[in-house]
Amino acid sequence: MNYIKLILLILSTLTANDTAHHFASNKECKACHSQIYDEFSGSMHIHSIPQKDPIHKAIWDKHPQNKKQQCYGCGKCHTPAADNLNKMLTKGEKALPDATNPTHNDGIACAYCHRIERIEKHKKSNTNIISPVEKKYNGTRGEHIQSPFHAISTEGNALMKNGNVCIGCHSHKRNKHGLNVCSTNIANEMDGANCVSCHMPKVKGSVSDMTKRETHAFHGFAGSHYHSEMLTHYIDISILREIDDFVINIDNRTSHALLLHPLRAAVLKVSVIRDSKEIKLDNKQFIRVIGHEGKPAMPWKASTTLRDTMIKANEKRSVKYNFKLQKDDRVDVTLGWYLVNPKVLKKLGLENEAVASEFIAFKKEQFEF
Numbered sequence: 001m002n003y004i005k006l007i008l009l010i011l012s013t014l015t016a017n018d019t020a021h022h023f024a025s026n027k028e029c030k031a032c033h034s035q036i037y038d039e040f041s042g043s044m045h046i047h048s049i050p051q052k053d054p055i056h057k058a059i060w061d062k063h064p065q066n067k068k069q070q071c072y073g074c075g076k077c078h079t080p081a082a083d084n085l086n087k088m089l090t091k092g093e094k095a096l097p098d099a100t101n102p103t104h105n106d107g108i109a110c111a112y113c114h115r116i117e118r119i120e121k122h123k124k125s126n127t128n129i130i131s132p133v134e135k136k137y138n139g140t141r142g143e144h145i146q147s148p149f150h151a152i153s154t155e156g157n158a159l160m161k162n163g164n165v166c167i168g169c170h171s172h173k174r175n176k177h178g179l180n181v182c183s184t185n186i187a188n189e190m191d192g193a194n195c196v197s198c199h200m201p202k203v204k205g206s207v208s209d210m211t212k213r214e215t216h217a218f219h220g221f222a223g224s225h226y227h228s229e230m231l232t233h234y235i236d237i238s239i240l241r242e243i244d245d246f247v248i249n250i251d252n253r254t255s256h257a258l259l260l261h262p263l264r265a266a267v268l269k270v271s272v273i274r275d276s277k278e279i280k281l282d283n284k285q286f287i288r289v290i291g292h293e294g295k296p297a298m299p300w301k302a303s304t305t306l307r308d309t310m311i312k313a314n315e316k317r318s319v320k321y322n323f324k325l326q327k328d329d330r331v332d333v334t335l336g337w338y339l340v341n342p343k344v345l346k347k348l349g350l351e352n353e354a355v356a357s358e359f360i361a362f363k364k365e366q367f368e369f
């Protein structure tokens, strides 16, 4: 009897140190955190598998590991709550993303994020260390009523409080050539602003259905796909009229580049309205192109950055237009982006996917003279 107990104990500690943990499903949170659950359902964190994101699918379809029908290393960040995560991270194993597996479908699951205990820094990508205690979730509120479903930890989770809980996945991702494919370039301290205060601002509605609170942290994760309107106040657009030309200034008051993923293309569209006619000026594009031997390449092949005109963290970018403004002219400015650079749409077979090919107008301004 005691032997069996001992073996079970050893086995359970072994699995606790393993990369695959068991997580309560997102649905289990819905019963008491309905508003947070609804917001989360409309975020990229729940659309993180290829089956729920055509852009991800297009890239994964071309990936050498997928062509060999092998492991989905992407799972480290895209399906971190997967019950077969260990296999996904082991070369040679067959472990593909599966939309019929609920632990894959839960994406960056609620319970996963709320159990990140600490983050190990690594060169290729960081690693989240998960607390072995199953139903104890990290929060930030000093006082709360007890939850009948789970324990709450507010001590010892500085990561939650200072907004750094995100950087296990968002800090950097280097490929085998050492190129940083996708980076937030953490300088996560900016007049008190951090990942969480910008991307999870406080919005109306209670934290749980069992408590009456005025506000809670927004779980729709405002970003380039969804709810970008919640972030417009971090980018200012102004105009400077000169004698023969004018300048549009874009002031990025963010601690990272305007867009981070190398697929994106930001565009500045400017037109002058004169005598109720529209004069369109040339579009200006901001991109970061990665490649190999002088040519653009897929993220796993790229060895260098070929060109980088993206607006950087805290940069004020000035774009000059050789156009002489007159009295009563109006200048219409739109800053926005394509999630996938129109130049590579066809190559990726995404030309008919609205999410990839449509222009997202982020911020509009009008200036009258």
Ligand code: HEC
Pocket (backbone or CB within 6 Å): 024, 025, 026, 028, 029, 030, 031, 032, 033, 110, 111, 114, 137, 138, 139, 140, 141, 142, 143, 144, 145, 146, 147, 148, 149, 150, 152, 154, 207, 208, 210, 211, 213
């Ligand atoms: C039976 C109801 C119930 C269920 C189910 C439930 N919670 Fe809670 N949870 C609560 C209550 C009540 C609070 C305290 C709310 C307050 O103080 O306003 C809470 C608080 C929290 C907090 C802490 C907030 C803070 O900063 O202190 C987190 C994090 C949390 N829940 C996560 C989850 C997750 C993740 C799930 C699903 C895996 C879940 N909860 C399921 C009732 C529940």
Ligand code: HEC
Pocket (backbone or CB within 6 Å): 053, 055, 056, 057, 059, 060, 063, 073, 074, 075, 076, 077, 078, 125, 126, 168, 169, 170, 172, 173, 182, 224, 259, 260, 261, 263, 339
């Ligand atoms: C180290 C963590 C990490 C790993 C590993 C990772 N990703 Fe990602 N991925 C991210 C993050 C974070 C984002 C969001 C970045 C952004 O929007 O700027 C992202 C976004 C993407 C996007 C953009 C999706 C869209 O809708 O625009 C694609 C495509 C993508 N990843 C593909 C992959 C593939 C394929 C793999 C595996 C070969 C992979 N990723 C591995 C963290 C990771």
Ligand code: HEC
Pocket (backbone or CB within 6 Å): 044, 045, 047, 048, 049, 053, 056, 076, 077, 078, 080, 108, 113, 165, 166, 167, 168, 169, 170, 195, 196, 199, 200, 221, 222, 223, 224, 225, 226, 227
């Ligand atoms: C377990 C890894 C992981 C953690 C932790 C994580 N993210 Fe993400 N995040 C991702 C991945 C993967 C994507 C891309 C999903 C896709 O596009 O398929 C993403 C996408 C995003 C996006 C883009 C949304 C959009 O509309 O394009 C934002 C914003 C974001 N995350 C913010 C955060 C914040 C804030 C935190 C911390 C509170 C955080 N993330 C923690 C993995 C993670």
Ligand code: HEC
Pocket (backbone or CB within 6 Å): 026, 029, 030, 033, 036, 037, 040, 045, 108, 109, 110, 111, 113, 114, 139, 140, 141, 160, 165, 196, 200, 207, 208, 215, 216, 217, 219
């Ligand atoms: C990517 C990481 C991440 C995911 C996924 C995530 N949360 Fe959170 N959650 C946070 C962070 C960070 C905070 C603290 C926000 C703050 O203090 O402003 C938080 C706060 C909370 C709170 C307290 C809200 C408040 O205003 O005090 C609850 C409750 C909660 N989360 C439940 C959930 C539930 C339920 C889900 C899934 C439907 C979920 N979380 C998914 C990161 C996450």
Ligand code: HEC
Pocket (backbone or CB within 6 Å): 166, 167, 170, 184, 186, 188, 190, 193, 194, 195, 196, 198, 199, 222, 223, 224, 225, 227, 228, 229, 231, 232, 234, 235, 253, 254, 255, 256, 258, 259, 260, 261, 264
């Ligand atoms: C001062 C506010 C601010 C801070 C701090 C901030 N962001 Fe952002 N973030 C923005 C704005 C503004 C955008 C661009 C608009 C958009 O994508 O909706 C953005 C875009 C993003 C995107 C989408 C990029 C893409 O290419 O799709 C991700 C992912 C993201 N931020 C993650 C993070 C993470 C992780 C942190 C913390 C390390 C962070 N942000 C800190 C304001 C902020």
